[in-house]
Amino acid sequence: MSRGLPKQKPIEGVNQVIVVASGKGGVGKSTTAVNLALALAANDSSKSIGLLDVDVYGPSVPKMMNLRGNPELSQNNLMKPLMNYGIACMSMGFLVGETAPVVWRGLLVMSAIEKLLRQVDWGQLDYLVVDMPPGTGDVQLSVSQNIPISGAVIVSTPQDIALTDAHKGAEMFRKVHVPVLGLVQNMSVFQCPKCKHKTHIFGADGARKLARTLDLDVLGDIPLHLNIRESSDNGQPIVFSQPESDEAKAYLRMAEEVVRRLPSPPE
Amino acid sequence: MEPAASPGNLSGVRHILLVLSGKGGVGKSTLCAQLALALRHEGKKVGVLDVDLCGPSVPRMLGAQGSAVHQCDSGWVPVYMDQEQSVALMSVGFLLEKPDEALVWRGPKKNALIQQFVSDVAWGELDFLVVDTPPGTSDEHLSVVEALRSHQPLGALLVTTPQAVAVGDVRRELTFCRKTGLRVVGVVENMSGFACPHCSECTNVFSTGGGEELARHAGVPFLGSVPLDPQLARSLEEGGDFMRDFPGSPAYPALAAIARKILDAAQAPGPG
Numbered sequence: 001m002s003r004g005l006p007k008q009k010p011i012e013g014v015n016q017v018i019v020v021a022s023g024k025g026g027v028g029k030s031t032t033a034v035n036l037a038l039a040l041a042a043n044d045s046s047k048s049i050g051l052l053d054v055d056v057y058g059p060s061v062p063k064m065m066n067l068r069g070n071p072e073l074s075q076n077n078l079m080k081p082l083m084n085y086g087i088a089c090m091s092m093g094f095l096v097g098e099t100a101p102v103v104w105r106g107l108l109v110m111s112a113i114e115k116l117l118r119q120v121d122w123g124q125l126d127y128l129v130v131d132m133p134p135g136t137g138d139v140q141l142s143v144s145q146n147i148p149i150s151g152a153v154i155v156s157t158p159q160d161i162a163l164t165d166a167h168k169g170a171e172m173f174r175k176v177h178v179p180v181l182g183l184v185q186n187m188s189v190f191q192c193p194k195c196k197h198k199t200h201i202f203g204a205d206g207a208r209k210l211a212r213t214l215d216l217d218v219l220g221d222i223p224l225h226l227n228i229r230e231s232s233d234n235g236q237p238i239v240f241s242q243p244e245s246d247e248a249k250a251y252l253r254m255a256e257e258v259v260r261r262l263p264s265p266p267e
Numbered sequence: 268m269e270p271a272a273s274p275g276n277l278s279g280v281r282h283i284l285l286v287l288s289g290k291g292g293v294g295k296s297t298l299c300a301q302l303a304l305a306l307r308h309e310g311k312k313v314g315v316l317d318v319d320l321c322g323p324s325v326p327r328m329l330g331a332q333g334s335a336v337h338q339c340d341s342g343w344v345p346v347y348m349d350q351e352q353s354v355a356l357m358s359v360g361f362l363l364e365k366p367d368e369a370l371v372w373r374g375p376k377k378n379a380l381i382q383q384f385v386s387d388v389a390w391g392e393l394d395f396l397v398v399d400t401p402p403g404t405s406d407e408h409l410s411v412v413e414a415l416r417s418h419q420p421l422g423a424l425l426v427t428t429p430q431a432v433a434v435g436d437v438r439r440e441l442t443f444c445r446k447t448g449l450r451v452v453g454v455v456e457n458m459s460g461f462a463c464p465h466c467s468e469c470t471n472v473f474s475t476g477g478g479e480e481l482a483r484h485a486g487v488p489f490l491g492s493v494p495l496d497p498q499l500a501r502s503l504e505e506g507g508d509f510m511r512d513f514p515g516s517p518a519y520p521a522l523a524a525i526a527r528k529i530l531d532a533a534q535a536p537g538p539g
Contacts, residue, residue, distance in 0.1 A: 023322055025291010025402040030432070057403030058289055058436040101289070101404040101439035103446065106374030109405070134291040134402055135321040136371045160504050161296075165322045172371050190461065190472065197465035201497050203504065226472055233431040233474060 008148055011117060014050065014128045016150040016262060019143065019178070023165025025134035027157045028186040028222070030060035031232055033131035035248075036153070037087050038239035039255035040127055047126040050081060050088040054116055054143060055133035056102050056109055059093030066235025070094060071120075078121035085240045090120045106138045113142050134165075136172040144176040150262050151181035153219060158188055158206035166207070170214055181261045182217040183207050184254060187224040217261070220254030223247065276341055277385070279392040280314065282533045283420035284452065285411070287444070289436030291402035293428045294457035294493070296324035297503060298525075299399040301518075302424075303329070304510040305526035307353045311394035314345060317358035318381050318411050319401040320370050326360040330506025336361045342387035357388045374406040381407060385414040395533070402436075404443045412447050421533055422450035424490070428458045429477040437478075441485050452490075452532050454482040455525060459492035462517055469494075490528050493521040 011017070020033040030053070037051045053061035062068055065087070071079040071094055081088035092112065096102055104112070122128065130149075133139050143149075152173045156166035170180050185207030190199050201224060211218045222228070225247050231238040239248045277283075284302075286295045296319070303313045317325040326332045326346070334346040336357075345355035359370060359380065390396065398415070401407055423444050427437040437454070444451050456478025462469045472495065482489035496518035502509035513519060 025322070026293055026428070026433075057405055058291065058432075058439075060432040060435075063432050063435060098435065099438045099442055101443040101446070103404045103409065103443055105406050105409065137321055137377070138373050138406075141371060141373065159500060161324050161327060162292075164327075168321070168368070168370075171368075175371060190470075192463035192466060192468055193470060194468035195463060195466035197463055199461075199464060199497060201461060201495055202500055224472060226470060229430055229473055 008146060010148050011122065011128065013122050014125045016126065017128045017130060017147060018258060018262070019130040019132055019149055019152045020155060021132040021140065021152055021169050021173070022134060022155045022162070023136060023167070023169035024156065024162040027155050027162050029134070029155050030055070030064060030131050031228060032153070032155050032184055032186060032222070033129050034061060034064045034232070034237045035239045035251040036255055036258065037129040038085060038237055039251045040129070040259070041086055042239060042243065043252060043255050048124060050122050050125045050128040051131065052116060052128055053089070053091035053093065053131045054113055054139055055131060056092040056112055056139065057133060059091045061089060061091045061131055062093035063235060064232045064237055065089050067094070074121040078119050080121050088122060088125070090116060092116065109138055110142050113139060114146070117143070117146055136168055140172060141176070144173070144178050149178045151179050151258070153181050153184060153258060155184045155186050156207045156210065157186055158200065158203040160203070160206060163206050163210045166210060167214065170216070180216060181258055182219040183211045184220045184222065185218055186222045188221050190224040193226065217257070219257040220250055222250050222254070275386060276389055277418045280390055280396045280418070281394050283396045283398065283415055283418055284529065285398045285400060285415070285420060285423045285449065286426060287400050287408070287423050287440050288402055288426045289404065289438070289440035290427065290433040293426050293433055295426050296328060296399050297499070298424065298426050298455060298457065299397045300325060300328040300503070301510055301522045302526055302529065303354050303397055304508055305523055306395055306529070308510055309526065309530065312353055312392060314355040314390050314393045314396040315399065316384060316388070316396060317356070317360065317399045318384060318407055319399055320359045320372065320377050320380065320407065321401060323358040323360035325356060325399055326358050327506055328503045329354065329356060331356055332360070332506065334361055339389055341389040343389065345388055345390060355390060355393065357384055378406055378410040381410045382414055385411065404439060408443065412449060420449065422452040424452050424529070425454045426457055427454060427478045427481065429456055429471070429474040431474070431477065434477040434481050437481060441487070451487040453488035453528065454478050455490050456492040458495050461495040490525045491521045493518050
């Protein structure tokens with residue numbers, strides 16, 4: 001059953017696609033993607049932003065954006081994204097039950113991704129932030145082969161094990177000719193709320209060293225802070241709920257760095 | 268010899284334990300490595316099979332990165348951590364030319380390799396085979412559960428971190444186990460709190476209690492909470508033996524207790 005490679009076709013109405021990826025799980029892709037989307041909106045309120053969660057096995061966006069429920073259909077049978085905090089969101093999590101595992105083999109996953117990419121009524125978006133699953137497999141390949149991607153942001157924690165996987169992630173994007181905008185070093189340092197002592201729980205500055213090796217920029221350095229996780233768990237991401245905090249500001253700066261490195265958008 | 272199980276490379280393996288999580292980055296590979304070390308220190312012969320093809324972490328964690336894999340009559344010879352051959356490893360990491368090489372494969376090719384890893388590694392006599400998996404409930408998981416089914420695994424160890432997004436994903440994994448008939452030996456909550464080395468104040472960076480609550484809700488044993496421990500993180504980077512060298516470190520008691528519970532579960536009469 002050989003169909004050949006799918007032809008790359010832009011998503012209608014979407015100007016630029018930014019993917020947030022990593023090789024490794026659990027480094028904070030979803031947290032970064034969610035806060036990046038909110039930060040892009042906060043930095044420039046004239047832009048319309050969408051957030052697409054293609055982590056079909058572990059979709060975190062619904063929880064983090066405090067959204068739940070099945071999408072309605074538009075007049076032309078497209079799924080309408082769910083809105084919160086001014087961001088249009090779509091996720092596998094809206095299509096399956098909360099405890100239902102998606103135990104599908106590759107082909108079914110691919111057709112689900114196809115649906116999430118092509119059958120959503122996004123309207124006009126300046127930026128679509130795509131939260132990718134961990135790894136370098138089917139989903140990443142399908143997304144890269146299906147739609148033009150303006151840039152990829154790779155998230156990593158400082159430890160070597162995460163960095164090796166981040167390196168693989170960056171390499172994968174290069175293989176499929178997706179520009180890598182840079183690395184985000186997440187969970188970089190923990191500051192004890194009581195005595196202010198700083199501990200590098202996951203090692204120090206590994207992502208910066210990797211960035212140098214790969215000739216990439218570090219787009220942001222996000223500390224390991226209770227507030228970030230708490231606000232995500234509560235469905236009120238920190239850029240929205242505590243915009244004056246240092247952590248939120250780190251995300252706002254990161255969003256600025258991302259925009260600076262995007263190719264000029266087609267008009 | 269049980270007539271039902273196919274003879275071959277897994278016939279000398281007494282107990283097979285799969286380490287699963289719906290969520291990435293919760294510490295599956297770390298748990299696998301520490302369990303292997305802990306069981307070895309209890310005098311057991313252990314194998315670790317790493318079927319995380321996209322992100323094989325186990326070789327590095329056990330100091331075996333860069334080892335070459337050889338063939339023998341029965342198939343692939345596992346990489347041994349030490350002279351006594353008490354810990355045997357197999358991982359796609361050993362087959363890559365460079366450690367940073369990206370394995371960008373689709374499902375069928377991954378499944379084929381997993382089948383080979385299950386049936387073509389000459390494990391010999393082992394007390395435990397611990398299987399490290401990638402996050403999720405995907406092709407790799409279906410393949411490995413199917414391939415291992417006839418060898419009657421002891422069951423699955425589910426790893427989660429305390430926070431809501433992790434627990435949510437692990438709930439899916441529990442359903443996966445139920446649907447595929449895989450017994451859940453227990454749930455481990457990892458990265459459960461961080462004690463400041465300076466003032467000992469414990470901060471629940473990733474929240475607390477989510478794993479225990481999940482276990483209670485699902486009616487499966489809760490095996491313990493492992494705190495964040497920079498020394499453990501360092502040992503993993505360096506491929507050292509944390510269980511031997513750092514018995515005073517915060518994560519040690521919980522990890523040792525989990526290993527003991529696995530031993531108990533293995534000794535208990537089976538469900539069948």
